[in-house]
Amino acid sequence: MTEQPGTYKSVSIALTGAGGAGVITAGNMLLEAAAKSGLYGLFMRSSGPQIRGGEAAAMIRLSSKPVGGPGESFDIMIALDWHNIDRFAIELPLTPNSLVLADPAQGEVPAVIANSGAQIIQLPMKDMAKKIKKGRPNMLALGVVATLIGLPDDIVDAVLERVLAKRGGDALEASRAAVAAGMEIAATYDFDRTLKGDADGGDRWMLSGNEAAGLGAIRGGIRFVAAYPITPATEILEWIAPNLDKIGGALVQAEDELASINMIIGGSYGGTPSLTATSGPGLALMAESLGLAVASEVPVVVVDVMRGGPSTGIPTKSEQSDLNIALFGLHGDAPHLVVAPTSVSDCLFATQWSVHLAEAMQTPAIVLSDQLLGQSKAIIDKPADLAFVSQRSVVEAGVVDYKRYAITQNGVSPMAIPGTAGGQYTADGLEHSENGNPSSQVNDHISQLDKRARKIESFDYGDHWADIEGDGELAVITWGSTAAVVSEAISDLNDKGVNIRMIAPRLLAPALPDKMTEALKGVKRALAIELSHSEQFYRYLKGYFDLPCPVQSYHRPGPLPFRAAELVNEIEKWSAQ
Amino acid sequence: MSVQPATKALSARDFKSDVKPVWCPGCGDYSVLSSITKALAELGLSPEEVAVISGIGCSSRIPAYLNSYGFHGVHGRATALATGLKLSRPELTVLVTGGDGDGFSIGGNHFLHACRRNVDMTYIVMDNRVYGMTKGQPSPTTEPDWDNSALAPAGTGLRPFNPLVIALASGANFIARAFSGDPNGTAQLIVEAIKTPGFSFVEILSPCVTFRPDQREWKTDVHPSPVDPTEDIGRAARRLMTDDGFNLGVLYSGHRKPYALNFDASVDSLSDLEQQFAV
Ligand SMILES: Cc1ncc(C[n+]2csc(CCOP(=O)(O)OP(=O)(O)O)c2C)c(N)n1
Numbered sequence A: 001m002t003e004q005p006g007t008y009k010s011v012s013i014a015l016t017g018a019g020g021a022g023v024i025t026a027g028n029m030l031l032e033a034a035a036k037s038g039l040y041g042l043f044m045r046s047s048g049p050q051i052r053g054g055e056a057a058a059m060i061r062l063s064s065k066p067v068g069g070p071g072e073s074f075d076i077m078i079a080l081d082w083h084n085i086d087r088f089a090i091e092l093p094l095t096p097n098s099l100v101l102a103d104p105a106q107g108e109v110p111a112v113i114a115n116s117g118a119q120i121i122q123l124p125m126k127d128m129a130k131k132i133k134k135g136r137p138n139m140l141a142l143g144v145v146a147t148l149i150g151l152p153d154d155i156v157d158a159v160l161e162r163v164l165a166k167r168g169g170d171a172l173e174a175s176r177a178a179v180a181a182g183m184e185i186a187a188t189y190d191f192d193r194t195l196k197g198d199a200d201g202g203d204r205w206m207l208s209g210n211e212a213a214g215l216g217a218i219r220g221g222i223r224f225v226a227a228y229p230i231t232p233a234t235e236i237l238e239w240i241a242p243n244l245d246k247i248g249g250a251l252v253q254a255e256d257e258l259a260s261i262n263m264i265i266g267g268s269y270g271g272t273p274s275l276t277a278t279s280g281p282g283l284a285l286m287a288e289s290l291g292l293a294v295a296s297e298v299p300v301v302v303v304d305v306m307r308g309g310p311s312t313g314i315p316t317k318s319e320q321s322d323l324n325i326a327l328f329g330l331h332g333d334a335p336h337l338v339v340a341p342t343s344v345s346d347c348l349f350a351t352q353w354s355v356h357l358a359e360a361m362q363t364p365a366i367v368l369s370d371q372l373l374g375q376s377k378a379i380i381d382k383p384a385d386l387a388f389v390s391q392r393s394v395v396e397a398g399v400v401d402y403k404r405y406a407i408t409q410n411g412v413s414p415m416a417i418p419g420t421a422g423g424q425y426t427a428d429g430l431e432h433s434e435n436g437n438p439s440s441q442v443n444d445h446i447s448q449l450d451k452r453a454r455k456i457e458s459f460d461y462g463d464h465w466a467d468i469e470g471d472g473e474l475a476v477i478t479w480g481s482t483a484a485v486v487s488e489a490i491s492d493l494n495d496k497g498v499n500i501r502m503i504a505p506r507l508l509a510p511a512l513p514d515k516m517t518e519a520l521k522g523v524k525r526a527l528a529i530e531l532s533h534s535e536q537f538y539r540y541l542k543g544y545f546d547l548p549c550p551v552q553s554y555h556r557p558g559p560l561p562f563r564a565a566e567l568v569n570e571i572e573k574w575s576a577q
Numbered sequence B: 001m002s003v004q005p006a007t008k009a010l011s012a013r014d015f016k017s018d019v020k021p022v023w024c025p026g027c028g029d030y031s032v033l034s035s036i037t038k039a040l041a042e043l044g045l046s047p048e049e050v051a052v053i054s055g056i057g058c059s060s061r062i063p064a065y066l067n068s069y070g071f072h073g074v075h076g077r078a079t080a081l082a083t084g085l086k087l088s089r090p091e092l093t094v095l096v097t098g099g100d101g102d103g104f105s106i107g108g109n110h111f112l113h114a115c116r117r118n119v120d121m122t123y124i125v126m127d128n129r130v131y132g133m134t135k136g137q138p139s140p141t142t143e144p145d146w147d148n149s150a151l152a153p154a155g156t157g158l159r160p161f162n163p164l165v166i167a168l169a170s171g172a173n174f175i176a177r178a179f180s181g182d183p184n185g186t187a188q189l190i191v192e193a194i195k196t197p198g199f200s201f202v203e204i205l206s207p208c209v210t211f212r213p214d215q216r217e218w219k220t221d222v223h224p225s226p227v228d229p230t231e232d233i234g235r236a237a238r239r240l241m242t243d244d245g246f247n248l249g250v251l252y253s254g255h256r257k258p259y260a261l262n263f264d265a266s267v268d269s270l271s272d273l274e275q276q277f278a279v
């Protein structure tokens, strides 16, 4: 490319190596140094199926603007070794503009890499590191990248000091020396991808989508979590357990997902806002009891961090294929909430909002995150403090003639929390009358079904129901993690003079057809884009909305994430029709 | 979340709701219901400080017949639901009630883990060795040669599940067997079970007169355990080897520390947590 240094839209860096080579550690440090230099960024990790010791890739995209998805190709790739490179080379697109640093001690550059035409520099990282007492090649690589993208030396050093302080002086000095050696050699390369950060650009945060979801949960008022570990949701649990403990909540590890969903129903029935996190297989196990939460009107929040499916599928890769089970997986007529974050930072908002909605409407909310959002770490603007906290309608002690499932105008009936004198009732998954007694009467069934539907249909969701950008006569309708990539593709098209509108509903259930029609005002044609083999989102749009214009579909399965160039291409093809 | 102390002593009747049970006349579960209300009254509890959690089955209908808080959940998951409630609201008295199919078949895994976790609650299983609600199929505790079910016309031929053995092996802290035909004795065992910290398991032999009319004979089969309760697990295990399934009374009462969670906060505000993400 002929762009001038400092004007790149973004720079993408891949660090690869066998497990234990430390590419993830180096990647984290690089991201932190970039953040401290005022850059935005996104750190996606890819790892093999091995539990330990498999190959790993740290894929980092940095920019002076917020980053929502992967870049077109990698500008810089540093391979500490070629361990299993064939298996994930497809995730590392390179071009003749790319620079690949390879260690001659690791053998020849594999054809999958060499064939890209990238410039290849041999750098004996292992030997160079060996000359430094306790020196490691990953730190050398960090130094190389830091110089190639123009990160200030003192900031890189501050990160080393913060991260390695606990490990003792030796480790710090060894890393400093390795980083310095990397910087020194990189300064001699005729390759520059200097990015301009804005260190005064306001407060920034660095966190993963899973951490953001955990924080959103706590902000929303969640104080009890029961869960069973599952990739790629486990980091929510790992983050929330110690942090709940600090704020006065607690987590229990359940024996399975059948138990975890029931435990949080029990916790919430007792008055404590409660949540669980899982992935597709766990959500499938929870389906029956989610129906119990609907029928007994107990608010709970379930975060589903989607992976490739069906069955165990591809646990470490992303897909948007749990939409159907989240929307339609409950038996009976079971209105509930489904909310999908549209970015890493939105994992915070969407989860916090979901807690608020679930508590306000006394119904379960499913948060549909995915591996890409959950396990990617992003540099974001510090999120605003949001007013959404759990507010459940409850009755006071001394209540007389209490009816737990009273028919009310908005469908929400005040709940008695165990311990409240006079409020005793039996929560029931059996259809019931207003006072909670089991009933198979026609009238009770209809009026209870009506009230449960009314609760969520009459609620005012405000503008949060969707992210809407632009005002073109052509629109892309998308959802979840794909929204960030669509947004980037649309902005690239804008630069080419093509005007496209984006509508990304955050609220997927209940469907809000009137709001969608409003958002599509003036649109002549729309394209639905999603990461699903069976175009679940497209079919949902066709089935649940009165779309005022023709809609076509672009969809494919994971595990490869969308990149903006692919979507620019597809949108251009479609818009030219 | 404080609970008002009862101003006057309540009677067993005060714990009954006005909902009429769906049970068949003569079903053992009627007297289990009475025993539970007697026990709650004797313990001097108020209805609002008690929560009774159940799954699905004839026996699982009990919560609606009580005037306490209750939750009639899904089949097999009552101990898990109760665990979430008790862990987050430790001051409540939590009971779980259900059948042998609910607790040992579909809920078998939760039974093991409830025993092992040892949360302070009392689990009452009305064992009638049959699925009553679905009209008479064999359950895990059914005798191998019981051949009155269309689903197993020649009997299951399967070795019955022994709930007391499993409870002991899995770590329940209090284990007893009662008979619905002895409502006072049953009430006393329930009182003891509730009073004993940790997970208490009470198997109540409760005849299903409709699908197991042979169980009317149970009144002559049952007998008080010939020995006193023990706090020695090994001794309890040896006694179970000679148990004919009709020994009544407390088998085991231990001293395991109940599992509980700590809900005390160590930071004042959310910003203390959020600091970790600041660049
Ligand atoms: C998931 C599920 N599977 C099956 C059933 C049907 N079902 C209801 S009660 C029951 C068995 C009840 O037997 P038990 O627990 O022994 O209680 P009893 O009726 O004998 O008191 C079954 C299989 C159900 N309600 N839910």
Ligand code: SF4
Pocket (backbone or CB within 6 Å): B022, B023, B024, B026, B027, B028, B029, B058, B059, B128, B132, B133, B207, B208, B209, B210, B211
């Ligand atoms: S079917 Fe059996 S268990 Fe059910 S109510 Fe009738 S007698 Fe009782």
